[in-house]
Amino acid sequence: MKTNSSPKVVISGSGVWTPSNAITNEELVASYNAYAEKFNAEHGAEIATGRMEEKPFSSERFIEKSSGIKARYVYCKEGMLDITRMRPKFPERAEEELSNQAEIAVYAARDAMTAAGKTAADIDAVIVSCAYTQRAYPAIAIEVQHELGIEGFGFDMLVACSAATFGLHRAYDSLISGSARCVLAINPELVTPQVNYCDRESHFIFGDVATAIIMERSETCTSPNRYEVLSTKAITKFSNNIRSNFGHISRATDSDPFGWDKLFHQAGRKVFEEVSPIAAAHISDHLASLKLKPQEVKRFWLHQANINMNNMVIKQLLGQDVDSDVIPTILDRYGNTASAGSVIAFHLHNADLKKGDIGMICSFGAGYSVGSLVLRKL
Numbered sequence: 001m002k003t004n005s006s007p008k009v010v011i012s013g014s015g016v017w018t019p020s021n022a023i024t025n026e027e028l029v030a031s032y033n034a035y036a037e038k039f040n041a042e043h044g045a046e047i048a049t050g051r052m053e054e055k056p057f058s059s060e061r062f063i064e065k066s067s068g069i070k071a072r073y074v075y076c077k078e079g080m081l082d083i084t085r086m087r088p089k090f091p092e093r094a095e096e097e098l099s100n101q102a103e104i105a106v107y108a109a110r111d112a113m114t115a116a117g118k119t120a121a122d123i124d125a126v127i128v129s130c131a132y133t134q135r136a137y138p139a140i141a142i143e144v145q146h147e148l149g150i151e152g153f154g155f156d157m158l159v160a161c162s163a164a165t166f167g168l169h170r171a172y173d174s175l176i177s178g179s180a181r182c183v184l185a186i187n188p189e190l191v192t193p194q195v196n197y198c199d200r201e202s203h204f205i206f207g208d209v210a211t212a213i214i215m216e217r218s219e220t221c222t223s224p225n226r227y228e229v230l231s232t233k234a235i236t237k238f239s240n241n242i243r244s245n246f247g248h249i250s251r252a253t254d255s256d257p258f259g260w261d262k263l264f265h266q267a268g269r270k271v272f273e274e275v276s277p278i279a280a281a282h283i284s285d286h287l288a289s290l291k292l293k294p295q296e297v298k299r300f301w302l303h304q305a306n307i308n309m310n311n312m313v314i315k316q317l318l319g320q321d322v323d324s325d326v327i328p329t330i331l332d333r334y335g336n337t338a339s340a341g342s343v344i345a346f347h348l349h350n351a352d353l354k355k356g357d358i359g360m361i362c363s364f365g366a367g368y369s370v371g372s373l374v375l376r377k378l
């Protein structure tokens with residue numbers, strides 16, 4: 001809990017690494033539909049006798065209308081659209097090489113460090129928070145710390161779509177308690193390896209990205225573009241509606257480590273209907289705890305999963321639709337990038353705010369989980 005004597009904590013820089021490969025809805029749907037057609041032809045007999053279900057076709061119109069997503073960036077396009085493979089193909093790296101996630105984390109981290117005017121010597125904690133890490137240990141954060149030459153400590157944490165905000169909460173707590181002076185919080189969201197490209201309900205949702213934020217005490221901040229963190233708030237409430245069962249236990253249960261349940265799956269409509277009101281209530285409660293009204297917030301950098309979901313949250317909060325200046329959207333071209341979406345929105349749409357303006361970063365998703373930070377431009 002922040003008190004009047006607590007030190008001032010600021011976000012002093014942000015960074016985004018965007019992959020050079022993009023996949024449009026048109027490409028994705030063409031590939032999925034060719035796969036479905038082949039599947040149905042090959043399993044005609046089982047489908048005719050009801051022993052197997054026919055694969056339904058996907059549609060660009062449905063995807064754009066129900067999610068707002070038009071395209072997504074991907075770390076590796078190879079293999080993804082190949083109907084005999086339906087997943088990306090990464091060359092395996094030796095243990096001596098930088099891992100894929102550490103590589104993209106470092107790109108975003110360098111961008112954020114430049115924005116904040118920081119060198120490795122200024123940073124004393126690295127938090128990698130994201131939806132998946134590509135291995136259990138050593139932590140990706142420690143690999144990034146080593147690559148950048150940062151002293152101090154690093155750790156990984158997983159909170160699905162709220163990982164970025166929850167990571168920033170841990171950064172904030174470390175700065176308030178004095179266990180760190182300057183924290184690098186990174187979100188290397190390498191999500192596409194976990195997408196089931198054979199499932200029309202979810203094949204269009206995700207893209208890859210890495211984001212990073214520098215958070216520090218105000219007395220060390222030299223960045224001209226800085227935001228005071230006024231408060232952080234998190235809630236979680238258990239739900240099975242978004243789930244991935246991928247994990248180290250599969251080896252002991254003899255289950256298929258790549259079976260459908262080991263990939264991302266969700267009851268999308270239920271998630272939409274249940275999470276939107278939870279997120280709206282969370283935002284409103286958080287603002288009320290600071291005696292602020294939603295109308296006083298100049299910009300909401302919201303989680304980027306679904307445009308209709310964000311519009312519903314804002315309508316519940318403000319009682320009306322608002323223009324894109326108040327809730328910038330990046331999911332149309334990035335897709336859902338798990339926890340990184342609200343940080344991309346912040347990174348691309350914060351420089352124009354004026355001194356004293358209030359902004360709010362908020363993410364929501366699997367868990368369920370909701371995390372937010374209320375910021376004031378300094």
Ligand SMILES: CC(C)(COP(=O)(O)OP(=O)(O)OC[C@H]1O[C@@H](n2cnc3c(N)ncnc32)[C@H](O)[C@@H]1OP(=O)(O)O)[C@@H](O)C(=O)NCCC(=O)NCCS
Binds near residue numbers: 200
């Ligand atoms: C996933 C999501 C885009 C689906 O949109 P929706 O409007 O809820 O659509 P529904 O799931 O109700 O499906 C409507 C119909 O379209 C069909 N459909 C699903 N995918 C389709 C596709 N790619 N192409 C065409 N039709 C499709 C469904 O099978 C369903 O058909 P039915 O009515 O015959 O059963 C939406 O629910 C969503 O974004 N939810 C929130 C998810 C979220 O934020 N998750 C967090 C992850 S981090």
